[in-house]
Amino acid sequence: xxxxxxxxxxxxxxxxxxxxxFVRLLLEDAGAAYAxxxxxxxxxLRDMLRFLEGEEPGALPFAAPFVKVGKAVVSQTANVxxxxxxxxxxxxxxxxxxxEASQIQLTLAxxxxxxHDTHHPIAGSLYYEDQKAAxxxxxxxxxxxxxxxxxxxxxxxxxxxxxxxxxxxxxSACTYVDLSAFQIVEGLRYAFPNAMARLEAKLPRVxxxxxxxxxxxxxxxxxxxxxxxxxxxxxxxRRYPELDAPAPRSRRR
Amino acid sequence: xxxxxxxxxxxxxxxxxxxxxFVRLLLEDAGAAYAxxxxxxxxxLRDMLRFLEGEEPGALPFAAPFVKVGKAVVSQTANVxxxxxxxxxxxxxxxxxxxEASQIQLTLAxxxxxxHDTHHPIAGSLYYEDQKAAxxxxxxxxxxxxxxxxxxxxxxxxxxxxxxxxxxxxxSACTYVDLSAFQIVEGLRYAFPNAMARLEAKLPRVxxxxxxxxxxxxxxxxxxxxxxxxxxxxxxxRRYPELDAPAPRSRRR
Numbered sequence: 351x352x353x354x355x356x357x358x359x360x361x362x363x364x365x366x367x368x369x370x371x372f373v374r375l376l377l378e379d380a381g382a383a384y385a386x387x388x389x390x391x392x393x394x395l396r397d398m399l400r401f402l403e404g405e406e407p408g409a410l411p412f413a414a415p416f417v418k419v420g421k422a423v424v425s426q427t428a429n430v431x432x433x434x435x436x437x438x439x440x441x442x443x444x445x446x447x448x449x450e451a452s453q454i455q456l457t458l459a460x461x462x463x464x465x466h467d468t469h470h471p472i473a474g475s476l477y478y479e480d481q482k483a484a485x486x487x488x489x490x491x492x493x494x495x496x497x498x499x500x501x502x503x504x505x506x507x508x509x510x511x512x513x514x515x516x517x518x519x520x521x522s523a524c525t526y527v528d529l530s531a532f533q534i535v536e537g538l539r540y541a542f543p544n545a546m547a548r549l550e551a552k553l554p555r556v557x558x559x560x561x562x563x564x565x566x567x568x569x570x571x572x573x574x575x576x577x578x579x580x581x582x583x584x585x586x587x588r589r590y591p592e593l594d595a596p597a598p599r600s601r602r603r
Numbered sequence: 604x605x606x607x608x609x610x611x612x613x614x615x616x617x618x619x620x621x622x623x624x625f626v627r628l629l630l631e632d633a634g635a636a637y638a639x640x641x642x643x644x645x646x647x648l649r650d651m652l653r654f655l656e657g658e659e660p661g662a663l664p665f666a667a668p669f670v671k672v673g674k675a676v677v678s679q680t681a682n683v684x685x686x687x688x689x690x691x692x693x694x695x696x697x698x699x700x701x702x703e704a705s706q707i708q709l710t711l712a713x714x715x716x717x718x719h720d721t722h723h724p725i726a727g728s729l730y731y732e733d734q735k736a737a738x739x740x741x742x743x744x745x746x747x748x749x750x751x752x753x754x755x756x757x758x759x760x761x762x763x764x765x766x767x768x769x770x771x772x773x774x775s776a777c778t779y780v781d782l783s784a785f786q787i788v789e790g791l792r793y794a795f796p797n798a799m800a801r802l803e804a805k806l807p808r809v810x811x812x813x814x815x816x817x818x819x820x821x822x823x824x825x826x827x828x829x830x831x832x833x834x835x836x837x838x839x840x841r842r843y844p845e846l847d848a849p850a851p852r853s854r855r856r
Contacts, residue, residue, distance in 0.1 A: 404759055404763070409702075409703040409706060410756065410759055410760055410763060411706070412706075412710040412713075412753070412756050413710075422699050422702070424702050424706065425706045425710075426705065426706040426709035426710060428709060429702055429705045429706045429709055432702075432705070433702045446675050449662075449675070449677050449682060449685075449686045450662040452679065452682045452685070453662060453664070453665075453677065453678045453679040453682045456679035456681060456682055456709075456712075457665040457666075457678075457679060459709075460665075460716075463713075463716060467720070467724075471720075471724050471725060471737065471741070472724060472737060472740045472741050472744065473740070473741065473744035473748070475744065475748060476744070481740075484724065484725060484737045484740070487725045487726070487734075487737075488724070488725050488726065491725065491726035491728065491729075495726070495728060500665070503663065503665050506657055506663055507663055510657070510663060
């Protein structure tokens with residue numbers, strides 16, 4: 351009898367892509383053997399909660415996602431990615447470039463936090479309906495100021511990266527931050543289709559990066575599989591038409 | 604004539620502690636030679652803006668703080684700390700412990716973001732007065748749920764760290780994350796004195812850590828110096844009594 355060994359255990363809330371998806375994209379692109387514990391294992395969610403409640407050894411996660419690799423428990427999405435990617439061949443080789451990847455990932459993490467807060471500006475513990483007025487105000491600023499600022503910054507980072515001819519965000523090859531940038535474009539297209547339709551013409555490099563990632567063979571297979579959960583109204587990216595920009599003229603006709 | 608060489612240039616907005624303070628505490632505790640460019644140099648603020656506007660080479664920062672060390676431009680507070688601390692002797696030695704330090708620092712960064720958003724829940728570009736009603740709702744949830752959750756988590760991290768007898772957050776010696784935890788306690792005491800007065804009895808290890816950091820000779824000297832700017836109503840930690848918990852009974856009498 352052969353013992354089936356799974357090297358990496360991913361722990362994240364079942365039913366949503368959420369922050370776990372950034373880790374899944376890395377694992378899938380690398381073809382890594384991993385278990386999505388709370389989705390795949392009997393009692394997996396209970397096992398996840400044991401870590402969050404401090405009943406397991408290792409570094410104490412404040413929140414999911416976290417991974418367990420051997421005895422190491424590693425949490426905080428950007429930290430999980432920076433920890434795993436070098437082992438999976440999806441990080442830059444030298445320290446300076448790794449710091450560059452990390453600063454991009456952390457900026458994407460801030461962006462994700464602001465995207466989340468468009469529908470939950472007051473408290474994660476309240477329903478959207480109970481903070482809808484504040485959400486409308488926050489989303490209006492987000493769509494007008496923050497979203498173009500973050501995406502424009504990504505466009506500039508690509509433009510400045512001559513070592514890849516503007517193809518990848520850091521260095522000369524695809525790294526984990528490119529996969530995360532893909533996910534953000536996908537999520538924004540789902541949550542803010544009108545605002546994205548207006549912006550995309552100004553983001554040729556970001557959109558080409560999105561297409562380049564989507565065409566990677568393992569990513570393409572993953573996106574078609576059942577392992578890729580659809581976006582929904584429970585995750586970070588939610589489609590509330592009242593939070594999006596108005597439809598562009600050509601669409602309204 | 605001897606050329607005075609400053610190894611590390613820190614770029615951050617003058618007039619506030621802000622996120623730059625987490626970097627300052629590391630540099631000060633290490634006794635590092637650094638320039639606080641926008642505060643100390645003629646045209647320093649203009650020089651900082653050149654980086655943010657993409658007019659300088661190197662990795663493009665999305666926001667301050669960032670540092671320049673040789674040719675490397677490193678941004679995102681947690682990334683700056685993770686980059687500098689090993690060179691300054693204030694990071695754990697091995698990779699697993701460094702990932703542990705990073706996950707703590709990133710959780711503190713999330714905490715700082717939530718602290719900021721108590722007074723700016725709608726938009727950073729609006730005045731507090733224009734989002735005061737939302738701020739009151741967000742701060743009420745923060746004081747009741749989030750602040751005890753984050754601080755309680757820090758207390759547990761200390762409790763679980765047997766390699767230092769609960770004295771430091773990671774490993775057996777002081778690292779950059781301990782300095783950041785100190786700053787958060789100081790900031791919360793300034794911004795939410797009533798809420799902190801209620802919580803501190805449940806946080807013996809966190810408060811002892813704060814005292815341990817404050818007593819480090821270089822930190823003690825720094826805190827008395829003019830380089831340490833006072834907290835004020837422009838930074839992340841702001842004292843708006845209407846956002847704090849009610850005064851404890853003993854104080855009201």
